Amino acid sequence: MVRKAIIPAAGLGTRFLPATKAQPKEMLPIIDTPTIQYVVQEAVDSGIDDILIISGKGKRTIEDHFDRNYELESRLAQKEDESFYNEVMRIADMANIHYIRQKEVNGLGDAIYHARQHVGDEPFAVLLGDTVVSSVIPVTQQLIDTYEQYRCSIIAVEEVPKDKVSRYGIAGGKNISEKLVEVQSLIEKPSPEQAPSNLAIAGRYILTPEIFRAIENTPKGKGNEVQLTDALHLLMKREMLISNTIEGKRYDIGNKLDFLKTTVEFALKRKEFSADFLSYLKEILQEHS
Ligand code: G1P
Helix, strand or coil: CEEEEECCCCCCCHHHHCCCCCCCCHHHHCCCEEHHHHHHHHHCCCCCCCEEEEECCCHHHHHHHHCCHHHHHEEEECCCCCCHHHHHHHCCCCCEEEEECCCCCCHHHHHHHHHHHHHHHCEEEEECCCCCEECCCHEEEEEEEHHHCCEEEEEEEECHCCCCCCHHEEEEEEEEECCCCEEEEEECCCCCCCCCCEEEEEEEEECHHHHHHHHHCCCCHHCCCCHHHHHHHHHHHCCCCCEECCEEEEEECCCCCHHHHHHHHHHHHHHHHHHHEEEEEHHHHHHCC
């Protein structure tokens, strides 16, 4: 059973400077909700209530966000509209969230390695904060379902155009079914010529604890950091590794343009202002065409 999730959140967020100079990128909101809250929600919706956030320098507001705030609560309790009060209380009670600090930014593999004591000897989920997925079945749940069947590490993947492979970890291998592939080759951010396929790692994983041994034996890779993809490549030689094409729409919020697109699409889904927002978009489209 997968009971624990790790959310790495120690990165410097350089792709979002200057917004991330003094605030964590995980707290940048899509409309009114910090991105990390969507990710925590996905874990919770997948039946996981033990979450370890790998935190770091300048990330304390993440802890405050998931904590109680008595002054705010008592103010909101006096107001007639209860919806904010209920939401603020719900956030503080979403899951059992634990924190550990990565003292030095040393790559995703190293961040995950910080979770080894908390995780112990059981499989666990990893959810990266630069991806939000809108789907009927939460993506982490989709991976858990595949894990239950195969009992090995599972990585979420999605097809990407050839010219985007160099942004992701790319997995290639032997088809097991329409959406499952037994991974035989895995490269972090390859050039289009090197890429073993166009299946990109989509920021969600179920990992067996064997990954910690693999990380220990993984030298620094791309960007002079310990890459999780390289550790998975080692793991793949010892254990079966499966990629699972996700069902749902993935929003890449790791760069400014895609973040903007995500904000627009999420706004169009919000009942309270979708109609007004759509007519505004039509208006400005006309102005610009
Ligand atoms: C990380 C992983 C990469 C994966 C990507 C998904 O890269 O290393 O394999 O495809 O997340 O968003 P990053 O975006 O942190 O550079």
